[in-house]
Structure formats: C-alpha cells, structure tokens
Amino acid sequence: MENSLRDRVALVTGGGSGIGRAAALAFARAGARVVVSDVDPEKGAETVRMMPASSTFIPADVSLRPEVEQLIGRTVDLCGRLDCAFNNAAVEGAIARMHEYPDEVWDRLIGVNLKGTWLCMKYELRQMLKQGKGAIVNTSSTAGHVGSRGRMSAYIASKHGVLGLTRTAAVEYGAQGIRVNALCPGAIRTPMTDRLLGADPERAERMAQFIPMARFGTPDEVAEAAVWLCSDAAAYVNGLALPIDGGYLAH
Ligand code: NAP
16 A cells, blocks of 8 residues: 555554554554654653654543644644544553443543543544645444453443444435544454563463454554555545454454
8 A cells, every 4th residue: 555645644542562563553554654652751752763764753541632632733733734634542541340340440541542532533523624635544442342251341432432423424425525434453462462462472372262363463453454544545445333343243
C-alpha cells in the first residue's frame, strides 16, 4: 500500500506500543505525515524515533477533554489538516467477575476506551467537517461482537460501545464526506496480550487452538487494515466493523 496515503495527515492514538506503534509505522510507509500520540511520552517518542523526520509525537491522555482538544488543535496547527484518525488507545482493566469488578477500574476503563474514543472523534469530526473529507478508524475488538467468560466485562462493554459510536458516526457524517469504520482484532501479540497472559506460554497455546488459523495475529496485520480503511481503496466503505481475527468470529 505504498503511497496510498501520500500527502495525507494521519493521527494515531496509543501509538507508543503494540498495534498503535505498528500502525504509526504503516501509515508512514503509506506516505502519510504521522502524528503519534500516547499517554506515555517515552514510548511515544520511541515510536517517532523509528519513523521519518516529518513524524511528530504529541502526548495526550484520551480520557481528558482538554488534552484531546489540544491534541487535535496542535495536529492541525502543525500539519494544516487531519485526513486520517486511528483512535486506538485503550486499557484492558481488571480481571474480575462482574459482581466483583472494582468501581474505580470500571470508571477508568470506560473513561479511556469509550469516552476517550468519543472525545477523539468529537474533535476530529469538527476538523473533518471543515475540510469536507476525512476517514476515522476506531479500534474495537472481537470483544465488541461477543461476550466471553474471561472476566473482562468493562472491556467488553467498552468495545461494544466503540462499535455503537462507529456505526452512529458513519450514519451521521457519511453524507459529509467522512467515513467511520472499526477494526475488531482478535488475539494479537502485543504488550497488552502479554500482560493478560502473564508468563504462561501454555495458556497462549491453548488460546490459539480456538482460532481457526491456529495462531495469534501480529500488530502489522492489524495496522495494514487501518491504512487500507483510511485509503481511497476503501472509498465506499463506511460503518464497517472489520474482524481481523484469523476466523475467530466465524465460529
Ligand atoms: P498496548 O500494547 O497496551 O498499547 C496501548 C497503548 O495505549 C499503550 O501505549 C498505552 O499506554 C496507551 N494508552 C493507554 N491509556 C491511554 C490513554 N488514556 N491515553 C492515551 N494512550 C493510552 O495494547 P494493544 O494490544 O496494542 O492494543 C491497541 C488497541 O487494540 C486497543 O484498543 C485494544 O483494546 C485493541 N485490541 C487489542 C487486542 C490484542 O489482542 N492485543 C485485541 C483486540 C483489540 P500505557 O502502556 O502507558 O498504558
């Protein structure tokens, strides 16, 4: 997909790690000028060091309205516009059954994963409406489609919510030249998965047995789909919730 985003400006949240880092690199390979954002300044800056000189890091906690407003404002001040936004930052939260799930973790998780996605969209949409054009991709999950026994109710609720926001925005803004889609990754090897699986390679093996392709995905395999959805190759794709899951949801 070389040059598919030439002269475009792309923003990636959660760009300091995992899928976000791979996406930042993929957007740059596709020719976009990339703004990487993350709550962790060290990891975000590390991503930018792997990228072309036109790339920039702007720190922001996506759960905080002033920081998100400033992130989009600084992106536009610096790059003149915003063509592609990959709203990808999220946290996994606690592992606890619903009746024991800690309130404060619930609030923080919904604040980052759901409100954070909405806040990013709110300010991205304002800019894209001025331009009359834009593409937004939100990271949901296979956990946005189905429940699970994994004791992650807040995470699952947040990822269902991200699909609701995505579909609503696709319907509300499609006629104004803005496409909004979501990625639904399955099990992808990232620091988040490593934290969830702990130091238990056998658990990962067992999980892989439930995936039709019998393996975890890579961050690059998700990143390439984000680039495609932002490119003109997907010009008539709007409101899609795209599984990238080795066939998991086909079960
Ligand atoms: P990751 O490696 O943990 O990366 C997430 C990044 O987001 C981290 O750099 C994290 O910083 C950052 N972040 C956390 N809270 C933030 C906030 N409030 N504001 C801005 N940035 C924040 O996770 P990943 O696996 O790449 O996940 C990326 C996305 O894919 C997430 O939306 C996740 O839910 C989704 N997803 C992942 C999988 C999977 O199997 N890995 C499957 C389905 C969906 P800190 O590390 O400092 O918190």
